[in-house]
Every structure is written in structure tokens, then in C-alpha cells.
Amino acid sequence: MDLLLAWERGLDQSPARRALALLGACSPDIASDKLAALPVGARDARLLRLRESLFGDSIAAVSRCPECGEKLDVAFNVDDVLDAPPEAIDKVIGDPGIQAHHLNAGDYDVTYRLPTSADLIAVSLLPDDSASQQALLQRCVIGVQQSGVSTTIDMLPDTVITALSNDMANADPHAQIELALNCPACDHAWHSLFDIASFLWSEIHAWAQRILHEVHTLARAYGWRELDILTMSPTRRQIYLDLAQS
Numbered sequence: 001m002d003l004l005l006a007w008e009r010g011l012d013q014s015p016a017r018r019a020l021a022l023l024g025a026c027s028p029d030i031a032s033d034k035l036a037a038l039p040v041g042a043r044d045a046r047l048l049r050l051r052e053s054l055f056g057d058s059i060a061a062v063s064r065c066p067e068c069g070e071k072l073d074v075a076f077n078v079d080d081v082l083d084a085p086p087e088a089i090d091k092v093i094g095d096p097g098i099q100a101h102h103l104n105a106g107d108y109d110v111t112y113r114l115p116t117s118a119d120l121i122a123v124s125l126l127p128d129d130s131a132s133q134q135a136l137l138q139r140c141v142i143g144v145q146q147s148g149v150s151t152t153i154d155m156l157p158d159t160v161i162t163a164l165s166n167d168m169a170n171a172d173p174h175a176q177i178e179l180a181l182n183c184p185a186c187d188h189a190w191h192s193l194f195d196i197a198s199f200l201w202s203e204i205h206a207w208a209q210r211i212l213h214e215v216h217t218l219a220r221a222y223g224w225r226e227l228d229i230l231t232m233s234p235t236r237r238q239i240y241l242d243l244a245q246s
């Protein structure tokens, strides 16, 4: 029920809010601001475990070869991309303190924290990716020094910005889930990013539409209320569906 409500509310929301809504619906004992304060990698680790509990651990996705355009079926397990056990994932939520990271690149020393869901939501309304990326760095960079003298993030050269983005990704395991792919048609090898937030959302979307269709069928056949049908066990619901359609 909570998941269905989260799906309904998420229909006109940004991907970052949808991801948070799904986690919130399935973690009612955790305050929403705590979930929003999780680094993106920790959020995605929770989403992967949530996906495992809802739909099982094997994931089938589709990719396309960037060289020849061949469509590729990609199959893997949650544990192939998630090396953290549930206890380690839960531990992050109990430790909400901001952890500072440091990057030294040339003359520059940058202190930053990892982006969170709250950051992604805050920058999601900006007009384009470049503006969002810049605003995200502004939020997450705590301090910048050039040769020991304090300066601002606007003064950072592009090479340091790139190094900073890479360092952030490396410091946040699971924030970027990469799949090593190989094209069977042209033998091209590449790495593809797997976005668990949008993948799980599309699965929940399909699930919600299936459930609502079942409610529609049973309500029409038997006159039952939506709540009664939704709270029925899946086994009994399926038996009544078979009877109604026979």
C-alpha cells in the first residue's frame, strides 16, 4: 500500500524525489530527513537491496552498443554490483555526521563532502545539466585553498573540477555502478552506467499498473472495495483473478 502511494505521488516528481519516496515507503522506521542525508552511493546501495527484496536478485536490463548500435541483453545479480552486506548499509544511516574528504590536485587543496539526495533534489530544478553540476559542487565543496591561501570554487581550473568529480565518485562506492559490456556483433568493449534509481522506478511503475489492473478486474467482477483487494494475499488475489476471467 505504501509503495503504491509512493508511486502515485512520485509520478510528477524528479528522479531524486522518486528514489527517496520509494526508500521512505519501505523504511517507515527511518525519518525522511535521515534518508535524504544519505550520500548517493549509500542511497543506491539501499535501493539495490530494496530491489532484491521486492523483485529478486537477478536483474535483466537492455543496453545498446555505442559503436554499431546492436541491442544487448544485460543480466547480472545484485551481489555482482553490491559488495556491502545489509548490516554495512544500515550502519551508514546510524552515522549521519558529515564526513569530509580531501583532494590535492596541483596547487589546490579541496575539502568536500559527498552529494546526498537532498543535494540532488535541490539542484533538480535548474535548467540544464551544467548548471546542476555546478550547483552540486557549490553545495558539496566545504573549502578551497591554492598554495595554502583560501580561495573559492569559481577559481578552480577545469582540470581540478574534473579531478574533483572523479574523486567524489571514487569516495562514494555504489554512486556509479559500472557494467563491463562486450558487443557480440562488433566485439567493442565499454563500460555502461547502471542507474538503479530509474531502473527500479520503471519496475515499480509497471508493477503498480499491473496491480491497478487487477483491482479493476476484481472490483468489476465481485464489487469488492479497492482496499479489500489490495490487502488480500497475492495468492488469493491470483486465484480470484483466474476465476473472474475463466
Ligand SMILES: [Zn+2]
Binding pocket: 065, 066, 067, 068, 069, 070, 183, 184, 185, 186, 187, 188
Ligand atoms: Zn557493436
